[in-house]
Amino acid sequence: AQKVTxxxxxxxxxxxxxxxxxxxxxxxxxxxxxxxxxxxxxGELVFLIRRNSFDEQNEISxxxxxxxxxxxxxxxxxxxxxxxxxxxxxxxxxxxxASGGSYIPTFGRGTSLIVHP
Amino acid sequence: EAGVxxxxxxxxxxxxxxxTLRCDPISGHDNLYWxxxxxxxxxxxxxxxxxxxxxxxxxxxxxxxLAERTGGTYSTLKVQxxxxxxxxxxxxxxxxxxxxxxxxxxxxxxxx
Numbered sequence: 001a002q003k004v005t006x007x008x009x010x011x012x013x014x015x016x017x018x019x020x021x022x023x024x025x026x027x028x029x030x031x032x033x034x035x036x037x038x039x040x041x042x043g044e045l046v047f048l049i050r051r052n053s054f055d056e057q058n059e060i061s062x063x064x065x066x067x068x069x070x071x072x073x074x075x076x077x078x079x080x081x082x083x084x085x086x087x088x089x090x091x092x093x094x095x096x097x098a099s100g101g102s103y104i105p106t107f108g109r110g111t112s113l114i115v116h117p
Numbered sequence: 118e119a120g121v122x123x124x125x126x127x128x129x130x131x132x133x134x135x136x137t138l139r140c141d142p143i144s145g146h147d148n149l150y151w152x153x154x155x156x157x158x159x160x161x162x163x164x165x166x167x168x169x170x171x172x173x174x175x176x177x178x179x180x181x182x183l184a185e186r187t188g189g190t191y192s193t194l195k196v197q198x199x200x201x202x203x204x205x206x207x208x209x210x211x212x213x214x215x216x217x218x219x220x221x222x223x224x225x226x227x228x229x
Binding site for chain 1: 120126148150157158159160161162165167172173206208210215216217218219220221222223225
């Protein structure tokens with residue numbers, strides 16, 4: 001069975017601070033995908049990134065960066081110079097191949113990030 | 118290109134009533150998924166359609182939940198009769214590639 005743990009329930013920072021959201025996953029599959037989604041106050045889940053288990057290269061996209069470490073089963077997400085618009089709930093998810101070839105994600109409980117002006 | 122849409126955005130019903138949620142996937146996406154998030158908990162998978170067929174319904178909580186996708190386009194999720202524990206946000210997602218899903222805005226269901 002798969003499991004995703006986001007230990008931080010809520011993080012509060014002041015604008016321009018850097019913040020890291022932690023994600024630890026568990027799976028016995030060697031092939032899997034990891035995701036981060038953002039849920040702003042409007043409610044929709046916005047896809048941020050997908051990584052496959054064979055690509056440990058870290059990624060940077062503007063103020064966002066992701067650190068994937070298989071040795072510690074972690075896929076952490078850092079926002080540099082946070083802004084008020086970053087306030088949202090962030091979900092980490094893990095997908096492994098299921099029956100029929102589908103990939104059904106297992107989500108963490110989410111981390112609520114509040115950025116104060 | 119329009120994203121995944123869901124209707125209604127919010128529904129408040131009394132225990133014992135029936136509610137039907139609708140999801141319109143991105144045009145051309147064969148895969149359609151339903152998920153639910155109970156307050157403060159994980160987003161949990163309910164079921165997966167490939168076109169009009171149910172590929173995986175292992176996450177459906179009980180037989181009060183009925184999902185359909187007639188014609189392989191939009192899908193409905195009916196809860197009958199609704200119970201208090203059914204309250205939560207119901208998300209729909211669609212995809213063409215199996216490992217990449219696009220989520221809708223969700224329907225917030227409140228059962229009183």
